[in-house]
Amino acid sequence: MKIKxxxxxxxxxxxxxxxxxxxxxxxxxxxxxxTQFGCSRMTVKKAYDLLVNEGYIYRRQGQGSFVLSNSMGQxxxxxxxxxxxxxxxxxxxxxxxxxxxxxxxxxxxxxxxxLNIHLHDxxxxxxxxxxxxxxxxxxxxxxxxxSVIPGITQEVLEGSIYNYIENTLGLKISSSKKTVSAAISxxxxxxxxxLSEIEPVLVVDQVAYLDNGTPFEYxxxxxxxxxxxxxxxxxxx
Amino acid sequence: MKIKxxxxxxxxxxxxxxxxxxxxxxxxxxxxxxTQFGCSRMTVKKAYDLLVNEGYIYRRQGQGSFVLSNSMGQxxxxxxxxxxxxxxxxxxxxxxxxxxxxxxxxxxxxxxxxLNIHLHDxxxxxxxxxxxxxxxxxxxxxxxxxSVIPGITQEVLEGSIYNYIENTLGLKISSSKKTVSAAISxxxxxxxxxLSEIEPVLVVDQVAYLDNGTPFEYxxxxxxxxxxxxxxxxxxx
DNA sequence: CAGTGGTCTAGACCACAAT
DNA sequence: TTGTGGTCTAGACCACTGT
Numbered sequence: 001m002k003i004k005x006x007x008x009x010x011x012x013x014x015x016x017x018x019x020x021x022x023x024x025x026x027x028x029x030x031x032x033x034x035t036q037f038g039c040s041r042m043t044v045k046k047a048y049d050l051l052v053n054e055g056y057i058y059r060r061q062g063q064g065s066f067v068l069s070n071s072m073g074q075x076x077x078x079x080x081x082x083x084x085x086x087x088x089x090x091x092x093x094x095x096x097x098x099x100x101x102x103x104x105x106x107x108x109x110x111x112x113x114x115l116n117i118h119l120h121d122x123x124x125x126x127x128x129x130x131x132x133x134x135x136x137x138x139x140x141x142x143x144x145x146x147s148v149i150p151g152i153t154q155e156v157l158e159g160s161i162y163n164y165i166e167n168t169l170g171l172k173i174s175s176s177k178k179t180v181s182a183a184i185s186x187x188x189x190x191x192x193x194x195l196s197e198i199e200p201v202l203v204v205d206q207v208a209y210l211d212n213g214t215p216f217e218y219x220x221x222x223x224x225x226x227x228x229x230x231x232x233x234x235x236x237x
Numbered sequence: 238m239k240i241k242x243x244x245x246x247x248x249x250x251x252x253x254x255x256x257x258x259x260x261x262x263x264x265x266x267x268x269x270x271x272t273q274f275g276c277s278r279m280t281v282k283k284a285y286d287l288l289v290n291e292g293y294i295y296r297r298q299g300q301g302s303f304v305l306s307n308s309m310g311q312x313x314x315x316x317x318x319x320x321x322x323x324x325x326x327x328x329x330x331x332x333x334x335x336x337x338x339x340x341x342x343x344x345x346x347x348x349x350x351x352l353n354i355h356l357h358d359x360x361x362x363x364x365x366x367x368x369x370x371x372x373x374x375x376x377x378x379x380x381x382x383x384s385v386i387p388g389i390t391q392e393v394l395e396g397s398i399y400n401y402i403e404n405t406l407g408l409k410i411s412s413s414k415k416t417v418s419a420a421i422s423x424x425x426x427x428x429x430x431x432l433s434e435i436e437p438v439l440v441v442d443q444v445a446y447l448d449n450g451t452p453f454e455y456x457x458x459x460x461x462x463x464x465x466x467x468x469x470x471x472x473x474x
Numbered sequence: 475c476a477g478t479g480g481t482c483t484a485g486a487c488c489a490c491a492a493t
Numbered sequence: 494t495t496g497t498g499g500t501c502t503a504g505a506c507c508a509c510t511g512t
Contacts, residue, residue, distance in 0.1 A: 003500070023353075024450070029478060040502045042279075045479080053290070055412065058450045061479045062510030068450050069414070116260070174473050175292065177306070181466035182419035182439040200437030200462070202419040213261070213295045213305050225437070229418035232469055236411050240481070266497060277483045282498080298498045299491035 004039050008047035016056050016070050026064045027057060055233035099157050100127040100139075104146075111143045114207050114218035121145065124152055129192055136193050137227040142219040149216055165216070174211040180204050180230050183222070193224045200225045241276050245284035253293050253307050262304045264294060292470035336394050337364040337376075341383075348380045351444050351455035358382065361389055366429055373430050374464040379456040386453055402453070409448040416442045417467050420459070430461045437462045 001007040015021050028036070033044040048065055051057045059065045106120040115123065126142040142161070144152065149165060156164045165171050183203045185195045193201070201222040208217040238244040252258050265273070270281040285302055288294045296302045343357040352360065363379040379398070381389065386402060393401045402408050420440045422432045430438070438459040445454040 179466050179468045182437045182462040198435050200419045225419040229416050231416045
């Protein structure tokens with residue numbers, strides 16, 4: 001790791017996650033870290049601020065820096081990558097994916113607006129089911145513009161779209177906006193996710209962005225209510 | 238505003254929100270801002286990094302800084318304070334609150350763990366309904382330790398607990414961890430929120446922290462599925 | 475008081491992109 | 494080559510906390 005503040009961040013993060021620093025423990029002050037890592041205060045500060053943003057520590061003027069939580073220690077949630085720090089990996093497909101349909105359609109107003117393209121521009125219209133341990137847990141409706149993400153095929157869709165985008169196309173996925181809500185399950189939900197009439201779905205509406213600011217994906221995911229939850233750490237500003 | 242980077246942050250943020258900078262527009266580079274605000278590059282960088290974290294802009298080496306979204310422009314959601322930047326204000330009570338019960342109980346293991354207190358320590362056990370425009374939208378089960386938040390009364394509960402904590406007690410609320418899921422509505426949900434059997438609730442489990450790292454509230458909120466959604470902006474690290 | 479973090483400076487060098 | 498952002502330094506001064 002050539003970037004110093006990331007190295008310091010990783011160093012402390014790991015010591016928190018593996019329990020060397022317990023919740024409530026004070027971690028070294030900035031000057032101590034400066035001498036230890038041979039760097040200036042600003043560099044330590046940057047590393048520590050990252051830890052604050054991710055909910056690992058809190059800091060108080062005049063007192064010091066203390067462990068707030070070991071974040072990842074709370075893995076009681078069923079489907080969770082690095083959910084707590086925030087990036088939704090639904091489309092990452094760590095399990096298997098089954099394609100329900102894969103078409104080209106004309107962008108509706110909603111899609112065009114979300115993807116920042118013109119009305120009636122062509123878009124991929126993909127409906128997939130994701131499985132984990134042979135259990136279906138989410139139905140994903142995805143729209144992407146071929147002008148942004150070219151060359152999508154059945155094969156790509158059976159694997160991970162995100163891997164294709166990052167590894168094959170060499171693009172960088174940088175952020176996303178999500179809105180989470182609960183909804184009554186519809187006919188398709190119940191059939192695919194094996195739900196009864198009274199069992200709901202957790203709906204995630206998402207627009208995902210490349211590092212050049214282009215929205216490349218607009219998706220609507222309907223999750224089995226018992227197999228998925230969504231966690232965030234929120235800092236008050 | 239005496240803090241320069243916050244002043245710069247506010248300046249740009251407002252210009253994005255009121256449309257002076259449109260989505261996709263390039264905003265001034267760091268050196269330009271330095272001369273304009275009479276400060277050093279690091280200060281501008283800090284302001285811009287805040288804007289990146291909140292999803293307003295993205296930046297690319299060699300190219301510049303560009304508007305990603307005007308965030309708050311998407312106020313299509315029913316109940317939303319500054320949800321997009323992340324802090325859940327359910328307990329803020331902008332509407333009215335009705336108390337269903339208010340007791341002192343002995344902490345269960347789950348509560349003790351969440352609030353970092355001992356098993357069987359006394360805790361407030363509060364069940365409230367929040368209304369917005371005379372419509373019930375959430376049932377909130379809240380646990381707080383009197384040792385941390387003393388002096389809770391019926392009157393306090395009818396207003397805003399958060400206001401009481403910050404204004405009357407002079408404590409600072411700094412962060413929270415939430416887990417969001419969908420659930421089948423129970424008898425109470427259906428009665429209070431006027432739901433039918435097939436209509437679900439959006440459940441938010443939350444631990445909230447003071448700025449000294451103390452978890453002061455453990456709550457479980459069951460929201461009307463049609464009146465509440467939860468939005469986040471997530472940066473990939 | 476000493477110890478801590480918060481803000482800020484005035485530079486430096488590097489990496490990357492467009493021309 | 495120029496312009497951009499990313500990282501980093503070696504200080505400085507201030508604000509807050511606890512002794």
